[in-house]
Every structure is written in structure tokens, then in C-alpha cells.
Amino acid sequence: MEGLYKKAQTLRREQRLLRLIRREEPPEEGEFDISTSEGVEILDHLDDVVSRNRLNVQTRTFSFTPQKSGIFFPVAVNIIALAAVLTGILLFA
Numbered sequence: 480m481e482g483l484y485k486k487a488q489t490l491r492r493e494q495r496l497l498r499l500i501r502r503e504e505p506p507e508e509g510e511f512d513i514s515t516s517e518g519v520e521i522l523d524h525l526d527d528v529v530s531r532n533r534l535n536v537q538t539r540t541f542s543f544t545p546q547k548s549g550i551f552f553p554v555a556v557n558i559i560a561l562a563a564v565l566t567g568i569l570l571f572a
Contacts, residue, residue, distance in 0.1 A: 534540070
């Protein structure tokens with residue numbers, strides 16, 4: 480049960496920290512060691528960093544063209560797997 484307890488503590492701590500960066504729910508006074516003005520400054524900095532590091536997703540963003548198009552390796556793996564299964568069946572049947 481110690482694992483579940485630690486997980487619950489971690490989730491609760493993360494939830495408190497997430498309240499700091501959500502604009503809908505400002506943290507209560509005394510809940511964090513930073514002032515309200517520092518919290519606003521942190522949020523502005525985070526917004527700036529996120530807006531600069533956005534990834535433009537297009538149709539070719541995640542496309543991949545392999546350098547080699549070989550069929551030998553996949554066929555060899557399947558033949559070896561089939562041989563292993565057949566060997567197991569013959570030995571334990």
C-alpha cells in the first residue's frame with residue numbers, strides 16, 4: 480500500500496502545482512511561496528515560451544521515407560518466429 484500512498488501524494492502535489500499555472504483558478508494566498516505578481520510574471524513567461532516553441536503540424540510533418548526499402552529482414556523474422564512456434568508444438572505435443 481505504500482506505493483499507492485506515494486502515488487496519491489505525488490498526484491496531490493501535481494494538482495496543487497497545476498493550479499498555479501491555470502488562469503481560471505488563482506492559488507489562494509499562503510498556499511504557495513510566491514506572490515501574486517510573481518505568479519502572473521511566471522504565467523506570462525510560460526505563455527511566451529509556449530507561443531515561441533509551437534510546432535506547425537502539416538500533412539508532411541510526421542511523414543517518414545525510409546532510406547532502404549528491403550523485405551528480407553521482415554520475412555526472415557517471420558520465418559524464424561514460425562520455426563520457433565512449430566518447434567514448440569512438435570516438442571510439447
